[in-house]
Amino acid sequence: xxxxxxxxxxxxxxxxxxxxxxxxxxxxxxxxxxxxxxxxxxxxxxxxxxxxxxxxxxxxxxxxxxxxxxxxxxxxxxxxxxxxxxxxxxxxxxxxxxxxxxxxxxxxxxxxxxxxxxxxxxxxxxxxxxxxxxxxxxxxxxxxxxxxxxxxxxxxxxxxxxxxxxxxxxxxxxxxxxxxxxxxxxxxxxxxxxxxxxxxxxxxxxxxxxxxxxxxxxxxxxxxxxxxxxxxxxxxxxxxxxxxxxxxxxxxxxxxxxxxxxxxxxxxxxxxxxxxxxxxxxxxxxxxxxxxxxxxxxxxxxxxxxxxxxxxxxxxxxxxxxxxxxxxxxxxxxxxxxxxxxxxxxxxxxxxxxxxxxxxxxxxxxxxxxxxxxxxxxxxxxxxxxxxxxxxxxxxxxxxxxxxxxxxxxxxxxxxxxxxxxxxxxxxxxxxxxxxxxxxxxxxxxxxxxxxx
Amino acid sequence: xxxxxxxxxxxxxxxxxxxxxxxxxxxxxxxxxxxxxxxxxxxxxxxxxxxxxxxxxxxxxxxxxxxxxxxxxxxxxxxxxxxx
Numbered sequence: 001x002x003x004x005x006x007x008x009x010x011x012x013x014x015x016x017x018x019x020x021x022x023x024x025x026x027x028x029x030x031x032x033x034x035x036x037x038x039x040x041x042x043x044x045x046x047x048x049x050x051x052x053x054x055x056x057x058x059x060x061x062x063x064x065x066x067x068x069x070x071x072x073x074x075x076x077x078x079x080x081x082x083x084x085x086x087x088x089x090x091x092x093x094x095x096x097x098x099x100x101x102x103x104x105x106x107x108x109x110x111x112x113x114x115x116x117x118x119x120x121x122x123x124x125x126x127x128x129x130x131x132x133x134x135x136x137x138x139x140x141x142x143x144x145x146x147x148x149x150x151x152x153x154x155x156x157x158x159x160x161x162x163x164x165x166x167x168x169x170x171x172x173x174x175x176x177x178x179x180x181x182x183x184x185x186x187x188x189x190x191x192x193x194x195x196x197x198x199x200x201x202x203x204x205x206x207x208x209x210x211x212x213x214x215x216x217x218x219x220x221x222x223x224x225x226x227x228x229x230x231x232x233x234x235x236x237x238x239x240x241x242x243x244x245x246x247x248x249x250x251x252x253x254x255x256x257x258x259x260x261x262x263x264x265x266x267x268x269x270x271x272x273x274x275x276x277x278x279x280x281x282x283x284x285x286x287x288x289x290x291x292x293x294x295x296x297x298x299x300x301x302x303x304x305x306x307x308x309x310x311x312x313x314x315x316x317x318x319x320x321x322x323x324x325x326x327x328x329x330x331x332x333x334x335x336x337x338x339x340x341x342x343x344x345x346x347x348x349x350x351x352x353x354x355x356x357x358x359x360x361x362x363x364x365x366x367x368x369x370x371x372x373x374x375x376x377x378x379x380x381x382x383x384x385x386x387x388x389x390x391x392x393x394x395x396x397x398x399x400x401x402x403x404x405x406x407x408x409x410x411x412x413x414x415x416x417x418x419x420x421x422x423x424x425x426x427x428x429x430x431x432x433x434x435x436x437x438x439x440x441x442x443x444x445x446x447x448x449x450x451x452x453x
Numbered sequence: 454x455x456x457x458x459x460x461x462x463x464x465x466x467x468x469x470x471x472x473x474x475x476x477x478x479x480x481x482x483x484x485x486x487x488x489x490x491x492x493x494x495x496x497x498x499x500x501x502x503x504x505x506x507x508x509x510x511x512x513x514x515x516x517x518x519x520x521x522x523x524x525x526x527x528x529x530x531x532x533x534x535x536x537x
Contacts, residue, residue: 212536214535
């Protein structure tokens with residue numbers, strides 16, 4: 001009792017200055033917010049999604065998977081499959097001071113009740129699995145899909161380090177009816193990157209600018225032997241860290257006569273010397289690799305919302321990309337070819353969303369999306385919810401139409417149709433060795449229930 | 454000693470809470486002024502408090518936008534941007 005009295009007295013005494021300056025209403029208001037906003041806050045979403053997918057192979061071809069399985073397609077072959085999946089995200093944020101903030105997301109994505117796995121296994125510890133952990137359908141494992149801190153040196157300059165929010169970037173949020181869901185535009189690279197960044201943000205007369213440099217070193221090492229680098233079959237040491245770095249510029253303006261908002265992102269990304277295949281613990285044939293992969297990308301992403309004072313939003317994303325492959329993997333060749341490659345490949349995505357003006361429809365959205373890509377483009381989307389390869393087709397045209405219906409503030413229902421084309425692949429895993437001209441087509445109807453909490 | 458510690462924690466928590474409160478409301482008012490061209494007074498009038506108020510509505514919104522009065526505000530997800 002005495003302790004309580006002392007605490008109450010201390011609170012009363014220490015807040016005399018504050019309370020004198022505030023009305024009763026303001027104090028009550030402040031106390032309400034004190035209850036809602038602590039250092040930690042949590043939110044999240046859960047989505048159930050059902051896809052029916054049909055794939056047609058209009059040309060015959062044969063490829064190999066990275067684990068050596070041969071896959072033969074016959075002309076006119078058709079396959080269909082149904083997918084029940086659950087996606088969960090539990091977001092957490094901590095703001096212990098005005099300078100420091102932490103954001104984390106625990107994520108799990110899985111097929112429902114896969115009681116017979118057909119002898120297969122989930123990707124588990126595959127080479128690239130870290131880029132999609134938590135969002136790639138697996139078992140019930142929970143991953144930190146993102147975990148990073150922002151530390152503000154000044155009002156304008158912020159340092160960020162950790163597992164960064166680089167997946168599900170623009171324009172994926174168009175179809176979700178959400179704010180931008182990831183920092184890297186999808187065409188830059190659809191994977192989760194760990195790293196650090198420095199952001200300078202400022203605004204002038206309603207024009208907001210951000211400039212950002214990001215360093216995300218890729219590791220390539222025998223995780224069982226951490227005291228020395230790996231060697232490839234040519235006896236060369238493999239670089240332990242491949243420097244992947246990126247530069248970004250962002251511009252945003254709101255409240256214009258012709259649109260409610262415009263948002264522009266330019267991003268440059270480069271890494272070189274990635275050896276994804278050397279494996280000193282594999283058999284001689286499997287370990288036979290001297291490949292190097294080099295990627296350079298320029299991406300421009302434009303978004304306009306509330307055009308002509310209506311619910312119309314448009315988005316356009318353009319990739320100008322180049323890849324270079326050297327060396328050899330299992331005498332099959334290198335990235336995108338049988339000998340050294342130096343290939344340009346571009347792609348673009350156009351989005352149109354129309355938010356219905358009728359109140360009875362609760363801001364329902366009708367959306368359309370169109371994707372076009374060159375034969376030799378390198379596209380990566382490890383966290384795709386779609387099952388048709390909507391954003392990763394080479395040399396094809398893909399489209400997506402959907403209806404997003406909010407039921408209330410926390411519940412959305414979405415139905416959609418997707419169609420994608422893929423005109424080119426490579427013999428090994430789609431990425432390495434002899435280029436093959438194909439004519440694949442995939443279509444899907446899907447429905448999705450999304451709950452936000 | 455423990456009493457002093459308790460008092461300190463209580464006072465610190467209260468002061469900190471006031472600080473955070475000001476941030477959320479100020480962010481809302483700034484957003485309304487910038488995105489809808491409202492005056493200080495009009496923006497403050499829209500900053501209604503409480504669990505169902507506009508300030509919390511903007512801070513926790515999971516849709517692309519929210520509408521408060523005649524003003525449509527862009528929602529932002531700080532956990533999806535690098536550097537805030």
